[in-house]
Amino acid sequence: MPDTARISRIRSGRRTDIRRENERLILDAAEKVFAEAGFGGATMQLIADMAGLPKANLHYYFPTKEALYRRVVQNIFEIWLDAAASFDGAAGPVEGIGAYVEAKMDISRRHPHGSKVWAAEVMHGAPVIQDYLETTLRAWTEGRMAVIQRWIDEGKMAPIDPRHLLYMLWATTQHYADFGHQIETLNAGQPLSDRQWREATESVKTIILRGIGAL
Amino acid sequence: MPDTARISRIRSGRRTDIRRENERLILDAAEKVFAEAGFGGATMQLIADMAGLPKANLHYYFPTKEALYRRVVQNIFEIWLDAAASFDGAAGPVEGIGAYVEAKMDISRRHPHGSKVWAAEVMHGAPVIQDYLETTLRAWTEGRMAVIQRWIDEGKMAPIDPRHLLYMLWATTQHYADFGHQIETLNAGQPLSDRQWREATESVKTIILRGIGAL
DNA sequence: TCGCATCCTGACCGTATGGTCAATACGAAG
DNA sequence: CTTCGTATTGACCATACGGTCAGGATGCGA
Numbered sequence: 001m002p003d004t005a006r007i008s009r010i011r012s013g014r015r016t017d018i019r020r021e022n023e024r025l026i027l028d029a030a031e032k033v034f035a036e037a038g039f040g041g042a043t044m045q046l047i048a049d050m051a052g053l054p055k056a057n058l059h060y061y062f063p064t065k066e067a068l069y070r071r072v073v074q075n076i077f078e079i080w081l082d083a084a085a086s087f088d089g090a091a092g093p094v095e096g097i098g099a100y101v102e103a104k105m106d107i108s109r110r111h112p113h114g115s116k117v118w119a120a121e122v123m124h125g126a127p128v129i130q131d132y133l134e135t136t137l138r139a140w141t142e143g144r145m146a147v148i149q150r151w152i153d154e155g156k157m158a159p160i161d162p163r164h165l166l167y168m169l170w171a172t173t174q175h176y177a178d179f180g181h182q183i184e185t186l187n188a189g190q191p192l193s194d195r196q197w198r199e200a201t202e203s204v205k206t207i208i209l210r211g212i213g214a215l
Numbered sequence: 216m217p218d219t220a221r222i223s224r225i226r227s228g229r230r231t232d233i234r235r236e237n238e239r240l241i242l243d244a245a246e247k248v249f250a251e252a253g254f255g256g257a258t259m260q261l262i263a264d265m266a267g268l269p270k271a272n273l274h275y276y277f278p279t280k281e282a283l284y285r286r287v288v289q290n291i292f293e294i295w296l297d298a299a300a301s302f303d304g305a306a307g308p309v310e311g312i313g314a315y316v317e318a319k320m321d322i323s324r325r326h327p328h329g330s331k332v333w334a335a336e337v338m339h340g341a342p343v344i345q346d347y348l349e350t351t352l353r354a355w356t357e358g359r360m361a362v363i364q365r366w367i368d369e370g371k372m373a374p375i376d377p378r379h380l381l382y383m384l385w386a387t388t389q390h391y392a393d394f395g396h397q398i399e400t401l402n403a404g405q406p407l408s409d410r411q412w413r414e415a416t417e418s419v420k421t422i423i424l425r426g427i428g429a430l
Numbered sequence: 431t432c433g434c435a436t437c438c439t440g441a442c443c444g445t446a447t448g449g450t451c452a453a454t455a456c457g458a459a460g
Numbered sequence: 461c462t463t464c465g466t467a468t469t470g471a472c473c474a475t476a477c478g479g480t481c482a483g484g485a486t487g488c489g490a
Contacts, residue, residue, distance in 0.1 A: 059479065170390065258447065276467095
């Protein structure tokens, strides 16, 4: 019986284990349901069923639907920001932007639900994460724009408006998550294979890097 | 249809005017509300208020919320397909893709709500327009892929996978509608000006056309 | 074993929403 | 004016949903 095994293995801190594990179950289910149905279309009952818990239990860990949604969006935002690291410490656009595209394509593949929730949140006017947009995202964006501008000044790439380059990077990479269903439909109804993901990533990288005159 | 009926239908233009005008009011309001709140978050009451009509009147013209939503999505899809014309009859990628980008950027600017509704529909697995994806969109896509392949064979552009080029075109252009709120936030909270829209269009065109080796 | 904090959950409640309907108003044709 | 199809609308209903709560179960330290 896995339950007792886990209990006997861990002496103390089981309480926090239970909490963490259930929060994980709920957040995973919520991410999927919010992505597939939207905030308004998602129901606590459906999330509960998908998490394998009674609905009242959700309200024990997350007081309201909004609170649960907020946590889902924040989680996504953090994952999204982590891809920033790929951008840093790069000698030039080929390494920096190349690594960034790869990181973001990887996120699109591994967290398609999260990407959709994020997209829907922004499309609806960012009612929950507007402050993040105005603080963290704005700061991040300006930092990267400065890096790109430096590369331009150093003659490592063509004089492109850094802002629109960033938008293009976000748009193209997230498209593979947000519009994954459409892509799948146009791929004979099959999800992209490992090889197709690699080809997609290479296509994006190649077109953009050549497009900014970095190749 | 009997002759007398057709004549009376034609002569009594006022009736069809009322119908058409109210349907227009409702569809415009619905597009906006669906875009801002999602299908699940939208309410018939809110759409009615925004259209300046009593709620029961909506159900007179559109039997159900789903029917109304379906019409909104279909309208968007048609606008979206119309941009296809820009692609046709072009001598090469510079004219064809250039015109396509301009047409799609124009749609993003003029129909931001529609673009969002479309995006949300696809993100949720295209429950309403799956058949369109499998028929019309698939046929359209294959046709343009063939055109792009011909340009490649004629040496007018680099050998890029046409599929991923199309995805990039869709992603980049629609991003300015779907993520318009984020872009506005990063633009000091101001909507893009005429000039900024022109710059955005030029950036997208330049990067992509150079990226595919057409410049 | 006991006491206490944490965790669990069935049953319940108020509200909001999509949809219905019957009564009414309107306007064109005869 | 009368007739008849179209358009309008307030009132109403059944349902589904988010959220509450009381009472019980569970596990841990002492």
